Amino acid sequence: MKQQSPIEEIKESIKFIWVHRKGNDAHAAVQDVIDAIWPTAPKPKIEKKIKLSGEAYRFIIALGAGLGYKEFKGREQLFGDAMGGTCQIEKRGKVITMQASTAEIKKEYPYAFDPSKHKGYLPIHCGWSATGEVVEDLADIINLIIAGHPKAGKSNFLHGLIMNILQNKKAFTRIVVFDFKRLEYSYLKNHVLLVTQNEMAPIVFKTLNDKLDKRLAILEAADCVKIHEYLEKGGEMPFIPVIIDELAEMADEECQTYLNRLLRLGRAAGFLVICATQRPSSTMMKAFGDSKAMFTGTLCFHVRDAINSLMLLDNDRASLIPNNPGRGVFQWDNEVEIQAMYLPVKKARQLLKDIDRVEVMNFVEQPQKRLPPR
Ligand SMILES: Nc1ncnc2c1ncn2[C@@H]1O[C@H](COP(=O)(O)OP(=O)(O)OP(=O)(O)O)[C@@H](O)[C@H]1O
Ligand SMILES: [Mg+2]
Numbered sequence: 064m065k066q067q068s069p070i071e072e073i074k075e076s077i078k079f080i081w082v083h084r085k086g087n088d089a090h091a092a093v094q095d096v097i098d099a100i101w102p103t104a105p106k107p108k109i110e111k112k113i114k115l116s117g118e119a120y121r122f123i124i125a126l127g128a129g130l131g132y133k134e135f136k137g138r139e140q141l142f143g144d145a146m147g148g149t150c151q152i153e154k155r156g157k158v159i160t161m162q163a164s165t166a167e168i169k170k171e172y173p174y175a176f177d178p179s180k181h182k183g184y185l186p187i188h189c190g191w192s193a194t195g196e197v198v199e200d201l202a203d204i205i206n207l208i209i210a211g212h213p214k215a216g217k218s219n220f221l222h223g224l225i226m227n228i229l230q231n232k233k234a235f236t237r238i239v240v241f242d243f244k245r246l247e248y249s250y251l252k253n254h255v256l257l258v259t260q261n262e263m264a265p266i267v268f269k270t271l272n273d274k275l276d277k278r279l280a281i282l283e284a285a286d287c288v289k290i291h292e293y294l295e296k297g298g299e300m301p302f303i304p305v306i307i308d309e310l311a312e313m314a315d316e317e318c319q320t321y322l323n324r325l326l327r328l329g330r331a332a333g334f335l336v337i338c339a340t341q342r343p344s345s346t347m348m349k350a351f352g353d354s355k356a357m358f359t360g361t362l363c364f365h366v367r368d369a370i371n372s373l374m375l376l377d378n379d380r381a382s383l384i385p386n387n388p389g390r391g392v393f394q395w396d397n398e399v400e401i402q403a404m405y406l407p408v409k410k411a412r413q414l415l416k417d418i419d420r421v422e423v424m425n426f427v428e429q430p431q432k433r434l435p436p437r
Contacts, residue, residue: 082095093163104127107125107126119193120163123159124152124160136152139151142163148164148167149163149164149192150164170387171402174404176188176227176230178227185304187227190391191401191404199395202234204335205336207359208362209361210366211363212366217340217341218308220391223406225248230414234301236304239271240255240308241308242309254418254420264313265317268317275324275328275334279328281434289331290333302335304337309341338358362394363380365390375394387402
């Protein structure tokens with residue numbers, strides 16, 4: 064190794080003291096990891112540090128010549144560990160940003176959400192990360208798969224998600240909930256189309272599929288590629304979130320075929336499919352073939368082994384996060400560790416009092432303002 068001159072040594076130690084000065088912990092942790100992984104040039108350089116709210120920071124990083132984004136992104140967890148918090152690396156155009164926080168995610172966050180404060184058709188609260196709330200538009204996510212071991216918090220997340228949608232006054236929606244455990248969602252029976260009987264499931268799925276065909280014809284006639292375009296032109300068409308808790312219980316092959324079709328073709332016509340399952344590795348995945356590709360978003364709560372995490376996320380992260388109900392890894396545009404909000408049924412019942420009931424009999428067949436055919 065090349066000997067450093069005394070001047071260089073002094074320069075190095077001044078840099079070290081500067082980086083490690085009080086209040087600079089996050090910066091120091093990032094710099095230490097960079098120096099440890101890339102001891103010699105070319106190495107990534109912190110161009111800018113921006114303080115966000117609380118203990119969160121955004122670093123703008125310049126990758127050294129010959130260093131790839133993928134390689135840098137691969138070290139995300141190391142940076143997070145060094146900060147005793149979390150880290151998220153993103154690429155926007157040519158700029159590499161690192162959103163980091165030295166704060167730990169709390170064990171519990173009570174349900175509190177106002178959809179009108181967020182943009183998009185159907186903003187949903189995906190949980191709290193170390194850098195703040197993660198809110199995304201379900202109309203963009205489209206199909207979401209939720210997995211995690213028993214009692215990891217899957218159903219609670221669904222209760223919250225349904226409430227997010229019901230509280231939304233901007234978008235017109237009709238929610239369908241399949242609850243194969245039969246009791247958990249009964250409090251919603253006046254607000255969603257609730258399917259708890261196994262024999263009803265194929266009938267409802269068939270209705271949804273017929274509806275899908277009709278909608279595709281309406282869109283085609285109006286010369287719209289997807290529902291977003293149709294709504295922007297002034298047409299009316301409710302989004303139909305189809306929520307299935309404990310997907311592995313849905314053994315009926317007819318239902319599986321119908322669901323598969325909704326997953327493949329429903330997105331253009333406003334069908335948003337959200338499925339929860341304890342066992343992503345077993346029958347369910349086989350029944351849907353290339354199902355993972357059809358689920359554009361993934362929320363994986365704690366799983367017991369790396370294999371289940373790998374199946375869902377392509378990495379082992381969901382087996383390494385704390386085994387705390389509601390803690391998960393949300394993967395869509397990006398990947399982020401979250402703690403879902405906690406919505407006990409008692410509180411959900413209270414919130415429902417402020418939400419209009421829905422006539423469930425002609426649920427999916429609502430009168431619509433149609434755009435004239437072109
Ligand atoms: N986000 C959360 N914050 C705090 N506690 C939670 C959270 N989510 C769930 N819990 C707790 O964990 C319990 C189990 O949650 P939930 O019923 O949602 O798990 P699940 O994954 O659906 O389980 P199962 O696979 O058995 O259906 C809840 O009754 C609640 O006490
Ligand atoms: Mg459950």
